[in-house]
Amino acid sequence: MGFLDIKQATKSYGAVKVLHETDISVEEGEFLVLVGPSGCGKSTLLNMIAGLEDVTSGDIAIKGRSMLGVKPADRNIAMVFQSYALYPNMTVRGNISFGMEMHGLAKPEREKKIEAVAELLQITQLLDRKPGQLSGGQRQRVAMGRALTRDPDVFLFDEPLSNLDAKLRVDMRTEIKKLHHKLGTTIVYVTHDQIEALTLSTRIAVMYGGHVQQLGTPKEVYDNPANMFVAGFMGSPSMNLFPAKVAQANGAPAAEVTLRNGETALLPFAGGSMAGHDGRDIILGIRPEAITDRDGADRNSNAVHMIEATVELTEPAGSDTFVVTHMGGRDITGRFRADVQVEAGDRFPFAINMEKAVVFDPETEARVA
Structure with a gap:
């Protein structure tokens, strides 16, 4: 009580x-x-x-x-x-x-x-x-x-x-x-x-x-x-939520995401989560601070993966620069260091920390991993 x-x-x-x-x-x-x-x-x-x-x-x-x-x-x-x-x-x-x-x-x-x-x-x-x-x-x-x-x-x-x-x-x-x-x-x-x-x-x-x-x-x-x-x-900017599909990357489960130019990229799940779900449609959730530039990525994480994508927009915010790209048909916001030199239209390597990723069911919207 x-x-x-x-x-x-x-x-x-x-x-x-x-x-x-x-x-x-x-x-x-x-x-x-x-x-x-x-x-x-x-x-x-x-x-x-x-x-x-x-x-x-x-x-x-x-x-x-x-x-x-x-x-x-x-x-x-x-x-x-x-x-x-x-x-x-x-x-x-x-x-x-x-x-x-x-x-x-x-x-x-x-x-x-x-x-x-x-x-x-x-x-x-x-x-x-x-x-x-x-x-x-x-x-x-x-x-x-x-x-x-x-x-x-x-x-x-x-x-x-x-x-x-x-x-x-x-x-x-x-x-x-x-x-x-x-x-x-x-x-x-x-x-x-x-x-x-x-x-x-x-x-x-x-x-x-x-x-x-x-x-x-x-x-x-x-x-x-x-x-x-x-x-x-919860969070400002809010968590990025975008469609993906469970696929295989070197024998391990990964999120397959579509980029602006129609290319696909594979983001391996941390710790082998989503094993046995090959082909399943999911909504991938990643906070902006887990999408950053290479030097700003968490050095203690073993699950940081690089994706080269086109920069749609930059938003300087003093201590940070918010950088927008396109994944899964949605605008995705990353939180970069303030001094990173990046402009709209650039092809730029985004560091994505999959230890911080969460997975939702697109039908029920409940979390599954």
């Missing part, structure tokens, strides 16, 4: 089921991120934990106690919203204090908590300002400060950074991660941003179509995606 247990939880609106049977057990101190595209059911699940939505069937329990029929105010949870939800006519001090006043906490204790969270979040100098005088990042810190004074069992974050600009999002991600390390609190965090999910979480639940597609650590989800949706959704 976990600290927070979601057991076969579903949510339906009439005949429409928006969240299918969901099982997730969250340990105390974990940082679970629910990630997926709009409409996948992640915010619905968060609202069910908060008590803002009823559970149609199944159960949600916190510290072994079922939350069915328990009002949001009685769940000892704290929620941080996308919209900050601050009172514009109150100062920062008033906003942070308000919830404690409603719970009847004595003023000396309130002041002690306000000072503590203000110092923790570095907003002491803002306590006498009103929300209208604050930046987006400062408002989000105030919203977090209000939640922190509750000392809840579980923190719930509903896309808290989506209203911030790109640089501020990165800064606030760092602050939230520091906060989690310092306090060891249990957090359930909703986002559609997979980079946010990978950088913040101890575990990720990737959601799509009302189902949890995969639940695991960031490394498990990134390196070993359960299906093509997870493979394509």
Whole structure:
């Protein structure tokens, strides 16, 4: 039994089921991120934990106690919203204090908590300002400060950074991660941003179509995606997914791929995987960082194979250069070193690390190797 247990939880609106049977057990101190595209059911699940939505069937329990029929105010949870939800006519001090006043906490204790969270979040100098005088990042810190004074069992974050600009999002991600390390609190965090999910979480639940597609650590989800949706959704740029066929290369199974000019190339599978599947149509998945220039390839891998292919496009990105070629009828992106001299139209040797390749069934889209 976990600290927070979601057991076969579903949510339906009439005949429409928006969240299918969901099982997730969250340990105390974990940082679970629910990630997926709009409409996948992640915010619905968060609202069910908060008590803002009823559970149609199944159960949600916190510290072994079922939350069915328990009002949001009685769940000892704290929620941080996308919209900050601050009172514009109150100062920062008033906003942070308000919830404690409603719970009847004595003023000396309130002041002690306000000072503590203000110092923790570095907003002491803002306590006498009103929300209208604050930046987006400062408002989000105030919203977090209000939640922190509750000392809840579980923190719930509903896309808290989506209203911030790109640089501020990165800064606030760092602050939230520091906060989690310092306090060891249990957090359930909703986002559609997979980079946010990978950088913040101890575990990720990737959601799509009302189902949890995969639940695991960031490394498990990134390196070993359960299906093509997870493979394509997690990572930026996303995993390259392209058709291939299982063939033989020097008596060992290999992926046969078609290049832009109609030529075919063989990429032997690492460790003899896919043996006995000759002639099978597959979808090959390879991350951009496993497709690079010769000198940038992993020197510790024994499964790096070279393919000479035509460069379609180059995209300088500061520390890297993304290089696009064509395989299996799809554009394929490789991550090259920034100083590699390569131009569109060049015939160039691509180093492909097949230790990092994964294989999917084109019919079911499930992973097979």
